[in-house]
Amino acid sequence: METLRERKKRRTRQALLRAALELFTTQGYEHTTVDEIAEAVDVSQRTFFRYFAGKEEAAFAVQEMTEARFVAAVRARPPHEAPMEALRQAVLEGWDAIRETVESAVPVELYLRMYRTIGSTPSLLAAHLRRSAATEETIARLLAEREGVDVDADPRPRLAVAVFGGVIRVTERQWSTGEDFSLEAIRALTASYLDQVGSALTGNWGDARGC
């Protein structure tokens, strides 16, 4: 049972988050001041900072949820699966379950808009990449444990995860600069690009085109 105080807090946080994302995605992250966000929810600026450590944290609040979900999905993959295959399955599962993951906080449509805003805002892109790096470190440790190797002595877990992360970033980039901003589009792109890594590394692209 949820107390009134808790309900109020949750509502305030949700309102702040939603107002923030709405403003970020419509008028731009840099051109949105914390005062504006606070004013939109009718709280003081100080209160905003009690819910979010900064503008940035608000911008990534939903991403945080999907990342956590992805990490959990990797953890849940059967141990006999090869590392790269486990990552592939986990990320695709993540896209399949995105509605369920996100909708409790904000509409999926707003989430997708924010996703693109992150890609087109330099400071947010930087933060996103740093966050991805942190997630990759988590995953690398997970895989290392799973496979029974020492993550600090054997570079292969980190290498594998870095490669995987690289592919994901290319996918994100392509999706957010393309025309089809649907969920299906990014899921399909993810699968397609993961399939093409091997051939990308071998070179001879000119010759192999169309094969």
Place this chain on the structure above:
Amino acid sequence: METLRERKKRRTRQALLRAALELFTTQGYEHTTVDEIAEAVDVSQRTFFRYFAGKEEAAFAVQEMTEARFVAAVRARPPHEAPMEALRQAVLEGWDAIRETVESAVPVELYLRMYRTIGSTPSLLAAHLRRSAATEETIARLLAEREGVDVDADPRPRLAVAVFGGVIRVTERQWSTGEDFSLEAIRALTASYLDQVGSALTGNWGDARGC
């Protein structure tokens, strides 16, 4: 022939850069104010901002040079070379020529210290990753042109570069958290890790250990 005014500007910039890196690496980036840097060189804060767009730009001024050199090295690789091999050679050449590249601005030792500071400062790490992403985009276009494919239609150039960039990041991380902060160490790590990507992707690390 260099005029007096130009000489003064160059000296001021160099003094600011050096003071900034010295302060960043000794007392930390976040704990260094622009006022401190300006004071150390005996100019006004406003003048600092006339030479550098912000603290961040000063922190990356030397990295900027090495990145440019790397891009040039890739461009100079023979066209018949496979893409990944060209990248590998270019980055190793870059490490070999690092003294020559950097010493005109600051001592190499200061550059290496700053390199590590970037890795251990979240906001600088974020900026570094974003800058890397920009460089990767440049390289991807370069490779695509070289190989005669369309960078927007064919994902393989970006995928290859992303994979390569991922390996480099793992290398940087390992180097900056290890004990050997020498130039030789990072060069050797780079070569070693690039060799291991293949085996990292195949999985079965436990079985393959020691092979």
Place this chain on the structure above:
DNA sequence: TGTCAACTGTCAGTGGCTGTCATTAGCCTC
């Protein structure tokens, strides 16, 4: 119902960064 603790608002202050304007100092011409 009264006490406590959580939540919030207000205010003052720091630091990064920008625009403006007057002043200084190198440059170049007559």
Place this chain on the structure above:
DNA sequence: GAGGCTAATGACAGCCACTGACAGTTGACA
């Protein structure tokens, strides 16, 4: 070599993100 021109600088005011401190308010709970 005296003058005007212009780049470089300093001083100042101001915006915005963010923080600490303190006081007021409002749910929780005995």
